[in-house]
Each structure stands twice: as structure tokens, then as C-alpha cells.
Amino acid sequence: MSAEAKVSVASLPIALDAAGGDNGVAPNVEGAVLAARAGVSVLLVGERVALHAELGKYPGSAALPLEIVDAPDVIGMDEHAAGVRSRSGASINVCTRLVKDGRAAAAVSMGHSGATMASALLTFGRIKGVERPAILTHLPARGGMTTLLDAGANADVKASSYAQWARLATVYLKVLEDHDNPTVGLLSIGEEDHKGSALVIEAHALLRALHGKGINFHGNVEGRDIFLGTTDIVVTDGFTGNVVLKLAEGEARVMFGWIRDALNSGLKSRLGGLLVRGSLRGLADRMDPSTYGASILIGVRGLAFIGHGSANATAVKNALLRASRAHEGKLLPRLEVAFGEGAAPLVGTEA
Incomplete structure (x- = not known):
């Protein structure tokens, strides 16, 4: 099923790292607007003034299910992922905390892939029985x-x-x-x-x-x-x-x-x-590559999707739609059941 398929509004919005990526806020905001028009509620996470200015370029955006969440910091594409631990105000950390706190269904980022993986692992932890996401x-x-x-x-x-x-x-x-x-x-x-x-x-x-x-x-x-x-x-x-x-x-x-x-x-x-x-x-x-928008970091106890730094608005939109479908389909609970009591043990030895 294509990520292009129209979806219903999820019970929780998707948190988008709107500051992440090679091209800044523009493709992220445009992609969020496209996803919102398709029925996905989105939290735009980033520097508030910049996001308001970009969102203002889209007539009728005020009526869409879009909300801005301020994040004063962003981990740049050329920075080390280790910065995730000390930079609580970084946009990707704000996104994963929104998911952890139950305010968002999933985190989506076109920014630093290493930082996204680190933030998701540190914030969500692993599904029981999964050694490495x-x-x-x-x-x-x-x-x-x-x-x-x-x-x-x-x-x-x-x-x-x-x-x-x-x-x-x-x-x-x-x-x-x-x-x-x-x-x-x-x-x-x-x-x-x-x-x-x-x-x-x-x-x-x-x-x-x-x-x-x-x-x-x-x-x-x-x-x-x-x-x-x-x-x-x-x-x-x-x-x-x-x-x-x-x-x-x-x-x-x-x-x-x-x-x-x-x-x-x-x-x-x-x-x-x-x-x-x-x-x-x-x-x-x-x-x-924009057809699917982003790749899921699978095996963590939260939904996190990682896209290309050069992603365009179509990729952002499709990533948001895919994240929404994963939430609506109860992907995370079903993954946890698959590794729960009664499942066949997945054991091995150290490589």
C-alpha cells in the first residue's frame, strides 16, 4: 500500500523535526502542510519564529491540524551524534520526548540520522527481546x-x-x-x-x-x-x-x-x-526514494522514522503519512506481542 493513500486524522499528531535536513525548514513545512491536507495532524518542532514565517507562506494553513512546538537548538548534519546526550533542547530530542510523554504518535526526522537513532534509543529504549534496533x-x-x-x-x-x-x-x-x-x-x-x-x-x-x-x-x-x-x-x-x-x-x-x-x-x-x-x-x-519518505528505526519502544537529509516536500509528506499509518495500525503493540511470552526464542552467540 502506497504512503500516498489518504489517511484519517490520527488520535495523536506526528512530531516532525522541522529543523532537520540539508535544506532547513522549507521542505519540512511544505511536506507537513501536504500531509495535514491529507488528514495527518503534525507537530512542527523547531525555532518558533522561523516556522511561523514559513508556515505563513501557505494560505489556509491556520485551519489545518498543524501546531508549532518551540525547540531552540538543532543538531547539524556535520555535528557528532554524541551531542544528543547533552542537548536537551535539540529539535530531535524534543520530538522523541513528545512521543515518550504521549503527546505525539511518532517522531519523524530528515536530519542527522545518527542523532535520530541515538535520541530514539536513549528516549524509548528497546522492545524487550530485541538486542539491537x-x-x-x-x-x-x-x-x-x-x-x-x-x-x-x-x-x-x-x-x-x-x-x-x-x-x-x-x-x-x-x-x-x-x-x-x-x-x-x-x-x-x-x-x-x-x-x-x-x-x-x-x-x-x-x-x-x-x-x-x-x-x-x-x-x-x-x-x-x-x-x-x-x-x-x-x-x-x-x-x-x-x-x-x-x-x-x-x-x-x-x-x-x-x-x-x-x-x-x-x-x-x-x-x-x-x-x-x-x-x-x-x-x-x-x-x-521519496515514495516511502523515510525508513523506520524498528526495535525501539516508540515509532521513529529517519529520512534523507536532502528530502523534498513529497518525501516529508509520505514519511508523515507512513508514520501515521504505523500508529493507527498499532505497529508498536503488535511488535511487542511478537516478542512477548510464548514467542519462539531468538537466541544466538556473539559474533
Whole structure:
């Protein structure tokens, strides 16, 4: 289900770090206005005067479910995430406290990803039974999308982390994508059970033992399978996952550059380009990261979504809609149930 889908007004607003990101308040405020028009209530967190000035550019915004919450400080994109601990007035810390205090349903930030992860972990803590939260993201694939995690939160992991992430992602897809029994693949260098590092082989055995116990384990998958849609979910460590994510984004930009150059290479090519413009625009939309808006930090006891620093208003809007749907679908309580009493134990040894 696309994040574009219209939603009803949530019982709680979404807290948006309106000061975060490469481009300041402008795309955050515009995205919040678009989300509010779609029915999502938003708390704009940042420097009050700047946000009022930006919001004033949108006629009728006073009638929308938008509220400004003052935050005098912001952790810049070039600053260290460790500043989260000492800067209580930073916009991302204000956002996560609003969630913790029950005044907001979720926190969304296009700002410093490390600071967002640190703030969410420090403020919310972890779901019982989850050792390390992961960044869950989506990549375009044949027939739809592939859900990938971890996309950058944990470079060094245990075998048990793969199993925990598989279960988290399974529940996530059931709640947000209406997927009854998503398949899980373990990223490796070959499909055979014995392929991969010692850690991957150990994780494979653990996932295989948990097949049918809340996890629908397909087996090992290779890098190409991510884009073929071989499985609905692919689990890997955060170092590899982040490389995959950045490689996919970079390749998409290069590919569209090649297509643009080819279609502008001569008169016949330009005429042909006019004929396929609509199809290419649809393809570009499918590969646009703004479609899903932001990636969830899954495994913490609160809803936190992390977007690109260069996010545009569309990405901000879709992130807010996705966060609202996660809250309305009771994602967090369902994740906690999945790791509660009676669930199959997810155990492993240190990597």
C-alpha cells in the first residue's frame, strides 16, 4: 500500500523535526502542510519564529491540524551524534520526548540520522527481546518492493540479530502492507546453505530452525535477488545493508543519466524520447526514494522514522503519512506481542 493513500486524522499528531535536513525548514513545512491536507495532524518542532514565517507562506494553513512546538537548538548534519546526550533542547530530542510523554504518535526526522537513532534509543529504549534496533528500508524490485534491514544502524551483529530483524520486518509488512506471510531471505554469497561467512552460516541455521514459528524463511539470497523480488524481506548486517542501499541509489541516478543522454543524442532519439516520456516518468516514480519518505528505526519502544537529509516536500509528506499509518495500525503493540511470552526464542552467540 502506497504512503500516498489518504489517511484519517490520527488520535495523536506526528512530531516532525522541522529543523532537520540539508535544506532547513522549507521542505519540512511544505511536506507537513501536504500531509495535514491529507488528514495527518503534525507537530512542527523547531525555532518558533522561523516556522511561523514559513508556515505563513501557505494560505489556509491556520485551519489545518498543524501546531508549532518551540525547540531552540538543532543538531547539524556535520555535528557528532554524541551531542544528543547533552542537548536537551535539540529539535530531535524534543520530538522523541513528545512521543515518550504521549503527546505525539511518532517522531519523524530528515536530519542527522545518527542523532535520530541515538535520541530514539536513549528516549524509548528497546522492545524487550530485541538486542539491537535496525533501520528498515524499501528498495524497488520486480513486482513491487523488497524490504531490507539493517540499512545502517549496526555494523557488527550477532546471529540472533538476523532472526530478531526478520520477525520485526514480518510484523511491519503485515501491519503496513497487508502482507499475510512475507518471505525472508538471508543475504549471502550463494544460495546454498553452507555459503557465506561463519556468522551468516550460523544465522542461516537459526532462521531455518525458526521457519514456521513467526518467520517464513526462504533461505539464502544473493545481491541480485533484492531487485528480482525473490523474497519480501532481506536481512543483513548494517554495514552491508548500507552499502547495498547507497549502491542502488547511485546506480539508479547513473542509469537515468545514461537514458537521458541516449534520448538526447540526435533528432530521432529526441522524437523517440517524446513517445516514451510517460513510461519513463512512471519508472522514475517507482525508483524515487521519496515514495516511502523515510525508513523506520524498528526495535525501539516508540515509532521513529529517519529520512534523507536532502528530502523534498513529497518525501516529508509520505514519511508523515507512513508514520501515521504505523500508529493507527498499532505497529508498536503488535511488535511487542511478537516478542512477548510464548514467542519462539531468538537466541544466538556473539559474533
